[in-house]
Amino acid sequence: MSPDVQQQEDQQQQQQPPVINFVLSFLLVGLAWGFTTPFIRRAAKDHRPGVHPLLDRPSVRQSRIRRAAFTALFAVIDLLRNPRYAVPLVLNLTGSVWFFLLVGRAELSLTVPIVNTVAFLFTVLGEWWVEGKVISRDTMIGMLLSVGGIALCVQSKNAS
Numbered sequence: 001m002s003p004d005v006q007q008q009e010d011q012q013q014q015q016q017p018p019v020i021n022f023v024l025s026f027l028l029v030g031l032a033w034g035f036t037t038p039f040i041r042r043a044a045k046d047h048r049p050g051v052h053p054l055l056d057r058p059s060v061r062q063s064r065i066r067r068a069a070f071t072a073l074f075a076v077i078d079l080l081r082n083p084r085y086a087v088p089l090v091l092n093l094t095g096s097v098w099f100f101l102l103v104g105r106a107e108l109s110l111t112v113p114i115v116n117t118v119a120f121l122f123t124v125l126g127e128w129w130v131e132g133k134v135i136s137r138d139t140m141i142g143m144l145l146s147v148g149g150i151a152l153c154v155q156s157k158n159a160s
Contacts, residue, residue, distance in 0.1 A: 017105070025102050026111070030118025032095025036088035038126035043085035049078050110157055117146045 052074045060066045079085045103111055121143055127133040135143075 034119035034122025035126040038130040039088035
C-alpha cells in the first residue's frame with residue numbers, strides 16, 4: 001500500500017465520529033420510527049372526521065374527482081389538526097431526516113438493518129405501552145433473534 005493511500009485512510013478514520021454517536025443515532029431513528037407508530041395508529045383509529053359543508057355542494061357531489069380530492073384534503077387537514085396524530089407523525093418524520101443524515105455517514109449495509117430492527121423492537125414496546133398488548137413468547141424470541149442477527153452483521157463487518 002502506498003504512503004498516500006495509507007495517509008488518506010488514516011485521515012478518514014480520524015474524521016469518523018466515535019462509535020457511540022452511531023449507536024445513539026441508530027437508537028434515535030429506531031425510536032422515532034418504531035415507538036411513534038402505535039400512537040399514530042391509535043389516533044387514526046379513533047379519528048372521527050368533521051363535517052365539511054363544501055362536500056355537500058352540487059359542484060363537488062357531481063364530480064367524482066372533485067369529491068375524492070376534497071375528501072382526501074379534508075381527511076389530511078383533520079388529522080394534522082389533531083395533536084394526538086400530528087405530534088407522533090412529526091417525530092416519525094424527523095426520524096426520516098435523521099436517517100437521511102445517518103446514511104451519508106455510516107456503513108449502509110449496517111445502517112439499514114440495524115435501524116429497521118431497532119424500529120421493530122420499539123414498535124413492539126410501543127404497542128405494549130399504548131395498547132397494553134402482551135409481548136408473547138414467540139415475539140420475544142423473534143426480538144432476540146433479530147438482535148442476534150444484527151450482532152452477527154456487525155461482527156462480520158468488524159472482522160473484514
